Amino acid sequence: MRRVGLTGGIGCGKSRVAGLFASLGVPVLDADRITRELQEPGHELHAEIVRHFGPGLLDTRGRLDRGALRARVFAHPKERQALEALVHPAVHAELERRLRDLPDANGYALIVVPLLFEAGWEHEFDPVIVVDCEPEEQLERVTHRDGRTPAEVQAIMDCQLSPDERRRRGDRVITNNRTTTDEDLRRQVSDLHNQLRAVTGNG
Known part of the structure; x- marks a missing residue:
């Protein structure tokens, strides 16, 4: 397709x-929506982000504080690059998986x-x-x-x-x-x- x-x-x-x-x-597949899903607790991407950035970016429910993470990576370009290096491959792999299941x-x-x-x-x-x-x-x-x-x-x-x-x-x-x-x-x-x-x- x-x-x-x-x-x-x-x-x-x-x-x-x-x-x-x-x-x-x-x-239609939306990379942003997939990113949000993969950043939820229980997904490997979530664990990788916590390992890199530390548990201080988690809220009381164990979810990523997206506002705090966004502020951090926009203030530090190297941190933004590190986040993208984690997110892009994971989202790309999930897009490929979902594309295989789409109707033509x-x-x-x-x-x-x-x-x-x-x-x-x-x-x-x-x-x-x-x-x-x-x-x-x-x-x-x-x-x-x-x-x-x-x-x-x-x-x-x-x-x-x-x-x-x-x-x-x-x-x-x-x-x-x-x-x-x-x-x-x-x-x-x-x-x-x-x-x-x-x-x-x-x-």
Whole structure:
């Protein structure tokens, strides 16, 4: 089954776009969701993170304090690299396992990977779709959505590729700016879905 990657900066609307593909019957896997699952107690990834970063990052239920972990790795780039070295292989292996079990109804599956280019996974997907919006819009959406300060959101954005670089490296772009209506977004997704189905012989 063809593997189509979906990526974009924080707050660009990847989940919304993925949901529209799913509404068209496309199997969707989300690397962020898998990451959260694998970081729960009882999984090997959880144990590896605790071994590296220490039990001080656990809450009273034995779960990772994601806020504390996020603050730590964004303050120390080497710690962020260490975390990614643990997370990326585990998530990649789980994605592979789940891909084998997906139905092949549409000829392709959509895999949402926020740090797709940063992880060096672009060659595993054809094509790579980039959800794009203006940085100012990203900042506004995430501060409103997550209750983070603009400085916290900007720190996350600074660790990601620039919008220009993502557009350059992507194969297709879905625009989701403040002027993009729901109808516009649905049309972009539908058009791209039809193109992908035609290429895979399911049109």
